[in-house]
Amino acid sequence: MSEYALNPKSRFIFITGGVVSSLGKGLASASLAAVLQARGYKVRLRKLDPYLNVDPGTMNPCQHGEVFVTDDGTEADLDLGHYERFSGVPAKKTDSVTTGKIYQRVIEKERRGFYLGSTIQVIPHVTNEIKEFILSDITDEDFVLCEIGGTVGDIEGQPYLEAIRQVAYELGRDRTMFIHVTLLPYIPTAGELKTKPTQHSVKKLQEYGIQPDMILCRTQVPIPENEKRKLALFCNVKEENVITAMDAASIYQVPLAYSGEGMDRQVCKHFNLPYNQPTDLSKWEHIINILKSPEGEVRIAVVGKYMMLLEAYKSLHEALIHGGIANKYKVKIKWVDSEQLEKEDASNILNDVSAILVPGGFGERGTLGMINAIKYAREYKIPFLGICFGMQMAVIETMRNICGIKNAGTTELDENCEPVIGLMTEWDKDGAKQIRHKDGDLGGTMRLGAYFCDLKPGSKAAQIYGTDKISERHRHRYEVNIKYKDMLNKAGMIVTGLSPDGNLPEIVELQDHPWFIGVQFHPELKSRPFEPHPLFVSFVKAAIDNSRLV
């Protein structure tokens, strides 16, 4: 394979999961990347998802969680959010793949006649495509960490295990490492940690020709030495490579915890790299200290519609925490199902919070409740941040309740409304016109990824960002119609952010309000613990100031 020659240096770490799903493989991968970075290495993180969707863009957030969007407009698994937050390395299109995408490429090639008459099979054609993904677009990274989604034993995962086995065979074991993340269940009646499921899971991996080099054991209680020895012996892994991964109070504790257990030292040892020097994790210690002893606590309501799975708001949750860290405050989020605000008075539900955030969303359910929350925030001068759908709802609220246009709405929900928010069928991307059709595909066709936005000089947004031009990530199909700009202006809602061509309102602000901002983009996707997003820093500060008034 030619790509190998291109980069003789990169080492590949494959992270698989066993026993049960939701073990936090993404977090484990991100944490390992962070501690390797702290040792001075350059890292890259990748996610391989065995499901058949081409990307998670069309999946219900209540099932799959948040759809993370990269600068280059890829809709990807939320683990890419962990990767970016922990490593600070912006993820790219080439860092996320699914079986759907792999098959799409194989079938496209087959149609083009690329395979010169061969019978197309899972091995080698699908596995080769997976290998190509793993090895592509790498320059001078020291480590490429590839997380395989799902659990060992899943039918969908088999081609991935075969592909990573082949990569290890071809690159050599000194350039590859297999880390298996498992669960040690604790049986309280017996007072014992059980290693059997891990043993079975490793046996399953071995059936695919993969011998893990390290086992990362998720556990509620410390692993007794004799159990570690047993695991090492039966799983054919060095004892010091059986790593304890205890549940942590904060996800930002995880790199410190893993490093404390010797994970990065053992990884370096595996690759014959210097391993004795201590890892400098002082920046992680710094944020943990703030999280452990904040100067105060502030409550912020998130009024959304995907409350049955809070993973749907993963980046948002983290961005609020980052805003808190920057202000040395603990942010307590009150998750409010917007439908509740359709049955009950907003003042009953929101009277104990210092700020209100309405996040992104799709579809009708719960929208009236969001509008009620926004009205309450506007009237009682409670700091408000509306993100994407939340901004669109804020514009509708102003149009209905200040401008008196009772049927103001979005064509996403009602074709016959006064279309203050309408479908975007044309927009500019880097000088090229993007065109969409009303009845076109839903997958991958939104206005996605990073776009520039010009800020109105002197506006609150410009003050917060400290600049007049920003770039933010987007994921929307509808837009505030620019023709309502003057009407909004008269109502005190000013458009303070615009796409560079002046066609798309990107930010609105209420004038007669201490802190009321709606943004068409998703600032939460770019917030990181060490680079908190300015909007969240300012929003949390406004919440703190408001809490002091109460």
Ligand code: GLN
């Ligand atoms: N549903 C809205 C749109 O497509 C908002 C999308 C979002 O909140 N991400 O424009």
